[in-house]
Amino acid sequence: MVARDGTADERALAAVRELLRRLEVSTGGVIRFETDAARFDPQAAGAPELAAFNAALVLARRFEPRLTLARDREGLDARLKRLEAAMADAVEAATRTRDVLASALAEANFEMPAANRTAIAEYIALAESGAAAMLEAAADRSYLASAVQIAGAYETIAAACESIPRMRSMREFLAATGLRAVPDEAGLSESVSRESAVASLETECELLRVELGPRILTGPPRSLDGLEARFQKFKWTYVQCYLSAHARWCVKMERLELAAGDARRYFDALTRLNAIAALGPPEGEHLGARVAELSARVVRCELKDAIAPETTPRCSSCGFQLGAASPQAELEDAMEGIRRALEIKLAALSHSMIARLIHIHDREHRLEGFLKITQAAQTDALVRVLDEKLARYLAQVLDENETADAGSLGCADFARDGAKKRARGEGMATSANLAPNRFPRGKGNNRG
Numbered sequence: 001m002v003a004r005d006g007t008a009d010e011r012a013l014a015a016v017r018e019l020l021r022r023l024e025v026s027t028g029g030v031i032r033f034e035t036d037a038a039r040f041d042p043q044a045a046g047a048p049e050l051a052a053f054n055a056a057l058v059l060a061r062r063f064e065p066r067l068t069l070a071r072d073r074e075g076l077d078a079r080l081k082r083l084e085a086a087m088a089d090a091v092e093a094a095t096r097t098r099d100v101l102a103s104a105l106a107e108a109n110f111e112m113p114a115a116n117r118t119a120i121a122e123y124i125a126l127a128e129s130g131a132a133a134m135l136e137a138a139a140d141r142s143y144l145a146s147a148v149q150i151a152g153a154y155e156t157i158a159a160a161c162e163s164i165p166r167m168r169s170m171r172e173f174l175a176a177t178g179l180r181a182v183p184d185e186a187g188l189s190e191s192v193s194r195e196s197a198v199a200s201l202e203t204e205c206e207l208l209r210v211e212l213g214p215r216i217l218t219g220p221p222r223s224l225d226g227l228e229a230r231f232q233k234f235k236w237t238y239v240q241c242y243l244s245a246h247a248r249w250c251v252k253m254e255r256l257e258l259a260a261g262d263a264r265r266y267f268d269a270l271t272r273l274n275a276i277a278a279l280g281p282p283e284g285e286h287l288g289a290r291v292a293e294l295s296a297r298v299v300r301c302e303l304k305d306a307i308a309p310e311t312t313p314r315c316s317s318c319g320f321q322l323g324a325a326s327p328q329a330e331l332e333d334a335m336e337g338i339r340r341a342l343e344i345k346l347a348a349l350s351h352s353m354i355a356r357l358i359h360i361h362d363r364e365h366r367l368e369g370f371l372k373i374t375q376a377a378q379t380d381a382l383v384r385v386l387d388e389k390l391a392r393y394l395a396q397v398l399d400e401n402e403t404a405d406a407g408s409l410g411c412a413d414f415a416r417d418g419a420k421k422r423a424r425g426e427g428m429a430t431s432a433n434l435a436p437n438r439f440p441r442g443k444g445n446n447r448g
């Protein structure tokens with residue numbers, strides 16, 4: 001019996017137990033340790049195969065951790081079968097590990113480190129040798145020790161390989177946020193005023209992306225727990241920030257959608273006026289493309305608060321990215337440009353000579369109200385009434401009669417010069433008075 005009296009030091013007892021356990025393993029169960037008692041087992045001693053198996057159990061368990069000491073022939077056969085199957089599985093698993101690791105590294109243009117390649121190859125060779133050969137070789141104690149070491153080295157690599165999907169899904173989340181520590185030049189011009197919360201999220205996102213990168217697989221094996229905790233913290237903060245910023249963004253986009261619609265309507269009216277030669281050369285033509293480009297950036301959100309940034313980092317409806325700048329200021333600029341161009345056209349329309357042409361040739365009297373609008377310089381009203389049909393009629397009245405009435409007198413040029421001065425805020429009187437006799441004032445034209 002092992003010392004069990006109460007005065008025995010617990011630590012000494014534990015040490016003795018451990019020694020006996022080792023003795024049991026190394027003698028192949030000939031000396032057996034049961035319920036704190038060491039026993040000699042003649043049955044076990046009778047079978048050298050049993051002894052070989054039990055002596056190599058520490059190695060066999062690297063392949064099949066549930067294996068226990070074999071007590072008899074029958075038990076040994078069953079265990080050998082299980083070990084054989086486990087070793088075959090191990091060959092498959094190690095091949096898979098090697099491929100997964102190599103492709104994860106190749107994705108990032110990294111070579112598999114030579115040490116890892118060797119460790120995996122040695123492990124595969126060990127597993128391929130089969131249960132019987134391995135147990136036989138393990139009779140040599142130094143072989144046993146080195147085989148255990150080979151298995152250990154491989155297990156470390158396999159654990160790192162198992163973490164690849166977790167690392168990948170974390171990296172994918174980070175990438176899907178679209179956050180970058182260095183803002184893109186395009187589209188983020190309002191970034192100066194961005195909240196510092198967003199800025200620090202961007203920095204942390206970038207750092208985590210680097211740390212969770214495949215390079216981690218080329219270094220010494222390390223625990224991912226710390227990195228995972230950091231990632232979870234980042235994710236939580238990101239989700240809170242995104243939810244509130246997205247709500248604000250949705251409201252803004254609804255407003256900008258109206259503004260973009262206005263800009264398009266104003267530009268359409270301008271295009272119609274630009275098509276009328278009598279009103280001078282086209283103004284602000286380039287603004288159409290600008291408005292189209294800015295309108296494309298105004299995306300109405302269909303999901304609103306039904307988003308789930310914890311699984312889909314960016315809204316799948318509007319694609320809002322945390323910290324993104326809206327096209328509001330640029331849209332306002334474009335609208336301003338269109339208004340200025342329209343004012344030039346409006347000035348041309350209200351010019352005495354043009355007004356006279358309208359007055360004389362508007363036989364259908366469709367332009368009376370229009371004329372009042374131009375004379376009152378009401379840009380908004382002009383955009384409202386100037387549809388395609390009216391614009392065609394206006395073009396007909398002006399362009400067909402311009403040549404007949406005043407073409408030889410440089411009517412278009414005259415109108416344009418006056419219009420530009422007006423748009424610049426200069427008085428119409430000067431230019432209109434340049435040729436008072438050439439353009440006798442008609443009824444209804446009190447300008448000039």
Ligand SMILES: [Zn+2]
Binds near residue numbers: 246307317320
């Ligand atoms: Zn959205």
